[in-house]
Amino acid sequence: MRALDNVSIELAAGEIHGIVGENGAGKSTLVEIIGGAIHPDRGTIELTGVPFTFSGPSDARARGIAVVHQEFHSLLHLSATENVLLGSRITSGAIVNWPRAHAEAESVFRELGVEVDVRAPMRSLKPAQRKFTEIANALYGAASVILLDEPTAALDPDDSDRLLRVMRLLAERGLAVGFVSHRLEEVIRITDQVTVLRDGHKVGTWPTRDASVSILIKHMVGRELEKIEPQTKDPNAAVALDVSGATLKGVLDDVSLQVRSGEVVGICGLLGSGRSELARAIFGALPIDAGRISVFGSDLPLGSTSHAMAAGVAFVPPNRKEDGLIGTMDVQKNVTLAVLRRLRRRLLVDRKKEQAMSLEFVKRLRVVTTGIDQPIETLSGGNQQKVLIARWLATEPRVLIVDEPTQGVDVGAKFEIHQLINELAEGGMGVLLISSDLPELLTMSDRVLVMRSGRLSGEFCRGEATQEAVISAAAGHCLT
Amino acid sequence: MMAGPGSKIKDTVVRRETLLALLLVLTFVLVGLQYPRFAGFSNITNLLWDTVPVGIISVGMALVIIGGGIDISVGAIFVASAIMAGLVARDIGNPVLAALTGIIGGAVLGSINGGLITKFKIPPIVATLATMSLFRGVMTELTKSQIIDHLQGSFMAIGRSKSLGVPTPVWVMFAVFIIAALALRFTGFGRVIYSVGGNERAVRLSGIKVERYQALTYVISGALAGIAGSLAVARTGTVTPVAGTGLELLVIGAVVVGGTSIFGGQGTILGVALAAILLQTIRSALVVVGIDAAWQEAIVGVIIITAVSIFVIGQRRRERMV
Numbered sequence: 001m002r003a004l005d006n007v008s009i010e011l012a013a014g015e016i017h018g019i020v021g022e023n024g025a026g027k028s029t030l031v032e033i034i035g036g037a038i039h040p041d042r043g044t045i046e047l048t049g050v051p052f053t054f055s056g057p058s059d060a061r062a063r064g065i066a067v068v069h070q071e072f073h074s075l076l077h078l079s080a081t082e083n084v085l086l087g088s089r090i091t092s093g094a095i096v097n098w099p100r101a102h103a104e105a106e107s108v109f110r111e112l113g114v115e116v117d118v119r120a121p122m123r124s125l126k127p128a129q130r131k132f133t134e135i136a137n138a139l140y141g142a143a144s145v146i147l148l149d150e151p152t153a154a155l156d157p158d159d160s161d162r163l164l165r166v167m168r169l170l171a172e173r174g175l176a177v178g179f180v181s182h183r184l185e186e187v188i189r190i191t192d193q194v195t196v197l198r199d200g201h202k203v204g205t206w207p208t209r210d211a212s213v214s215i216l217i218k219h220m221v222g223r224e225l226e227k228i229e230p231q232t233k234d235p236n237a238a239v240a241l242d243v244s245g246a247t248l249k250g251v252l253d254d255v256s257l258q259v260r261s262g263e264v265v266g267i268c269g270l271l272g273s274g275r276s277e278l279a280r281a282i283f284g285a286l287p288i289d290a291g292r293i294s295v296f297g298s299d300l301p302l303g304s305t306s307h308a309m310a311a312g313v314a315f316v317p318p319n320r321k322e323d324g325l326i327g328t329m330d331v332q333k334n335v336t337l338a339v340l341r342r343l344r345r346r347l348l349v350d351r352k353k354e355q356a357m358s359l360e361f362v363k364r365l366r367v368v369t370t371g372i373d374q375p376i377e378t379l380s381g382g383n384q385q386k387v388l389i390a391r392w393l394a395t396e397p398r399v400l401i402v403d404e405p406t407q408g409v410d411v412g413a414k415f416e417i418h419q420l421i422n423e424l425a426e427g428g429m430g431v432l433l434i435s436s437d438l439p440e441l442l443t444m445s446d447r448v449l450v451m452r453s454g455r456l457s458g459e460f461c462r463g464e465a466t467q468e469a470v471i472s473a474a475a476g477h478c479l480t
Numbered sequence: 481m482m483a484g485p486g487s488k489i490k491d492t493v494v495r496r497e498t499l500l501a502l503l504l505v506l507t508f509v510l511v512g513l514q515y516p517r518f519a520g521f522s523n524i525t526n527l528l529w530d531t532v533p534v535g536i537i538s539v540g541m542a543l544v545i546i547g548g549g550i551d552i553s554v555g556a557i558f559v560a561s562a563i564m565a566g567l568v569a570r571d572i573g574n575p576v577l578a579a580l581t582g583i584i585g586g587a588v589l590g591s592i593n594g595g596l597i598t599k600f601k602i603p604p605i606v607a608t609l610a611t612m613s614l615f616r617g618v619m620t621e622l623t624k625s626q627i628i629d630h631l632q633g634s635f636m637a638i639g640r641s642k643s644l645g646v647p648t649p650v651w652v653m654f655a656v657f658i659i660a661a662l663a664l665r666f667t668g669f670g671r672v673i674y675s676v677g678g679n680e681r682a683v684r685l686s687g688i689k690v691e692r693y694q695a696l697t698y699v700i701s702g703a704l705a706g707i708a709g710s711l712a713v714a715r716t717g718t719v720t721p722v723a724g725t726g727l728e729l730l731v732i733g734a735v736v737v738g739g740t741s742i743f744g745g746q747g748t749i750l751g752v753a754l755a756a757i758l759l760q761t762i763r764s765a766l767v768v769v770g771i772d773a774a775w776q777e778a779i780v781g782v783i784i785i786t787a788v789s790i791f792v793i794g795q796r797r798r799e800r801m802v
Contacts, residue, residue: 285685309687317685324685328678328745337675338686340668347667391686 003029004040007202009195011145011176016167018187018208019180021197022220022410023380027180030197031147034178035067036060047145061087066138068131070150076123080116081105084136108136112166126271128159135166146170147178152186153408156270156436157467158475164190182410184213185439196220221412233446237261238296240430241313241399243282246291251277253454255291259399259430264421266445267434268470274454275434276318279401282432283315284308295399309338314397316389318404318434324388325376332358332372334387339394361390366416382413389417393424400424403434418444438467450474496739500754504761511765518768525646529715531760532649533558533727535753536708538734539660540590540701542752545735546664547697548677548744549604553593554705555727556615561586561709562719563619566628569635569713578635582710583703589615590702594695612728620721629718639714649711656704661749673697677744733780734759737787759783 004026011017021027032038034045036054044051047063054060057067075083081098084105105118109132116129116136125133131151138146148167152160164186171177171192181187187194187208194211196203196219203219241259246252252274259265269275280286282293287303294300295311308315317323326334335358336343343350343357358372365386369379376384385405392400402421406414421444425431435441441448448465450458450473458473512519537554544551565582569575589611596607641648664670672693675683684690713719738755740747759780766776 283685305685305687306689315685317682322679323681324679326675326678326682326745328741329675333671333675337683337688340671340688344668347669349666349668349671 015192018191018194025197064144066143266441266448269451273451312398314392382409535756540704552608553612555724557705559724561706562713565710569631573632575635583706586706587703594698598691
C-alpha cells in the first residue's frame with residue numbers, strides 16, 4: 001500500500017492552503033515530502049517553477065521551505081531567542097552578542113504581532129507562544145513556504161484565534177502557507193484553497209468559499225455523516241454529580257456545579273483556567289483544600305480515586321499517550337486495566353472473562369483492530385481513544401468525565417465518539433465534557449460552563465451558547 | 481495492510497529466548513568438542529551452582545526493572561543477609577532460623593528501599609545507591625571487617641545437600657524461576673507490574689495504588705537477595721563484608737541480556753533465567769579455554785552491549801513500522 005499515491009498540490013504565494021483528511025489519509029507524509037524529510041518514490045517538487053530534489057530537511061530549509069511540526073521540536077531549556085535564531089549565525093567572532101540577538105528575536109515577534117518574552121526559557125512559555133517561536137524561527141530563516149501541521153491542536157480557542165491571525169499575516173507578507181488541520185471550522189474560516197486527501201489519494205482542491213465543513217467531511221470520509229440531533233433532557237432527573245465549593249489554592253476557587261442524570265455538561269476554558277484540574281479533583285486524583293463532591297447524593301471522600309471509582313465516577317484523561325495508554329501492552333490489557341480487581345479469581349487474572357470483556361467493548365465501540373492482541377501503539381489515534389473510553393465504560397460508571405475526548409482523532413471516529421457520549425447520556429449517565437474544541441462543546445453540551453482563573457465565569461444553555469459569547473466569557477474580554 | 485503486527489512482537493520475544501537457548505547449547509557444543517568434560521553432568525551442575533546468586537537475584541531485579549525501577553543495593557543486601565544468616569548459624573546453630581533470618585533480613589532491607597522510593601519519591605537509582613553504601617557500611621562496622629566462619633554443620637548441610645545429584649540451591653533457584661514466571665504471567669500482581677513499567681501515570685489514574693506494588697517489588701528483590709545470601713554462606717561456610725561487590729552489575733547484565741527493557745514494562749523471567757545461566761557459562765568457558773581474566777570481563781561487556789543493541793534496534797524497527 002502506498003502512503004501517498006500520485007498527489008499533486010500547488011501552494012500559491014500569499015495564500016493559505018488547507019490540507020485536510022482523516023488520520024492515515026497521507027497529510028503528514030505529504031508535509032514530510034515537501035519538507036524534505038521523506039524522499040518520494042516518484043514525483044517532483046518545484047519552487048517558483050524550478051524543480052528541486054532535497055537531500056534532507058536542512059536542505060529544504062535552506063531553500064526557504066519551513067515545516068512547523070505538530071509536536072514541539074524546540075529546545076525546551078533554551079530561551080525563545082535561541083530558538084528563534086536557531087540555525088542562523090548570531091555570533092560575532094566566538095562570542096554571542098546577546099543584546100543584538102534578543103533585539104532581533106523581539107523584532108520578529110513584533111512583526112508577527114505577538115508578545116513573547118524572548119529571554120524566558122521555552123519550557124516556561126505557553127503552547128501558543130512556543131508555536132509562535134517556531135514560526136518566528138521559520139520567518140527569521142527567510143522562509144517563502146511554511147507548512148504548519150496541526151498547529152492549533154494543543155491550543156485553546158483564544159490562542160488558536162491568535163495563531164490563525166498570524167497565519168493570515170504570513171500570507172499577506174507573500175508567503176505560501178500550508179495548514180494541515182483536523183479543525184475543519186478553522187480551515188473553512190482562514191484558508192483560501194483547501195485540498196482533501198483520502199487513503200493516500202487526492203480527492204480534490206477547491207476554493208474555500210465553495211466549501212463548507214459538511215462538504216469537507218463528506219469528501220474526507222467518502223460518505224455523509226448523519227447530524228447529531230440534540231435530545232430533550234428531563235430537567236427533574238436525579239443529580240448525578242454535585243460539586244460545591246471546590247477550592248484549591250491558586251487553582252480552583254469555589255467551583256460549584258451539578259450534572260443531572262442524562263445530561264451532558266460542557267466545560268470551556270483556556271489552558272490554565274483550571275478546567276482539567278477540576279476534572280482531576282472530582283476524580284480524586286488531585287486533592288483539594290475544601291469543597292464537597294457527591295455522586296447521586298452520597299459524598300465522596302476527597303482525594304481518593306478508588307472511592308470515586310467505587311461510587312461510579314470514570315475519568316478519561318486528556319493526553320492519551322502520557323496519561324492513558326500502556327504503550328507496551330495490547331488492546332485487551334488496555335481495556336481491562338481499571339477493572340483488574342473485578343477480573344481476579346483469587347490471585348489470578350481470569351483470562352476467559354478478560355477476553356470476553358475486551359471483545360465485547362471492541363465490538364461495541366467499533367474499534368478497528370486486527371484482534372484484541374494487537375499492540376495499542378499500532379492503532380490509529382481514534383481507535384486508541386476508543387480503547388481508552390472502553391477502559392472506563394468497563395467500570396460501569398454513572399458519572400463520566402471526559403477531558404479532550406477527540407483531540408487528534410479523525411472525523412469518522414470523532415463522530416462515533418460523539419454518538420457514544422450521547423447514547424451514554426440517554427442511558428442515564430451524567431457526562432462532564434471538557435474540550436478546547438468549541439464546535440464540539442457547543443454541539444454536544446446541554447449546558448456549557450465557562451471557567452476562568454479557577455472560577456466559573458459563565459453558564460450558557462443550549463441555544464444561547466455561541467462561539468463568540470463563550471470565548472469572551474472564557475477570555476474575560478471581548479474579542480474583536 | 482500489514483498482517484498482524486501483534487504476532488510480530490510476540491515473534492521477537494520468542495526469538496530472543498530461543499536465541500539465548502541456542503547460544504547456550506552452542507557454547508556447550510563448541511567448548512565441549514575441545515574439552516569434553518565441560519559439557520559433562522558434574523560441570524553443568526557446578527556451573528548452575530555458581531549461577532545461583534546471580535540467577536536468584538536477577539529475578540528480583542527483573543521484577544523491579546519491569547516495574548520501572550532499579551535496585552543497585554542487591555549486592556549489599558546479599559552480603560548483609562549472608563552475614564545475618566552466618567551469625568545465627570555460628571552462634572545459635574538452628575539452620576532454619578539462620579535461613580529465615582537471612583531471608584527476612586533481606587526483605588526488611590528491601591522495604592527500606594521501597595519506602596524511600598515510594599514515600600519520599602527519591603529516584604530509585606539514587607535511593608538504592610545510597611542504601612548500598614549504608615548497608616555495606618553498617619555491615620562492615622558490625623562485623624569489624626572480620627570474616628565470619630566456623631558455622632555449625634547443620635546449616636552448611638542445607639547449602640551442600642543434593643537431591644537427584646543436583647545441589648539444593650540449584651533446585652531453589654529453579655523454583656524461584658518457575659514461581660516468578662508464573663506469578664508475572666498469570667497474577668493480577670504481575671499484570672500491574674508490567675502496566676506500571678509501561679505507564680505509571682495511566683495506572684495511577686486507573687485507581688490502582690501504584691506505590692504499594694512498586695514497594696513490593698523492592699521487598700521481593702530484597703528477600704530474593706536474602707535467599708541468595710543465605711544459600712551462598714551455607715555453601716561456602718564463610719562470608720566477609722566485601723563479598724558480593726559488583727554483584728549488582730552482573731545481575732543487571734543478566735536482566736538486560738535476557739530481554740528486559742531497561743525502561744520498564746517489558747521482559748520475561750525465562751529470558752532472564754537463560755541469560756543468567758548463559759553469562760555464567762560463557763565466563764566459565766573463557767576460563768576453560770584459558771582466556772586471560774582481564775579479557776573475560778571485557779568479552780562479557782561486549783556481549784551485554786550486543787544484546788542490548790539488538791533489543792534497541794528491534795524496537796526502533798517496530799516503531800518505524802507503526
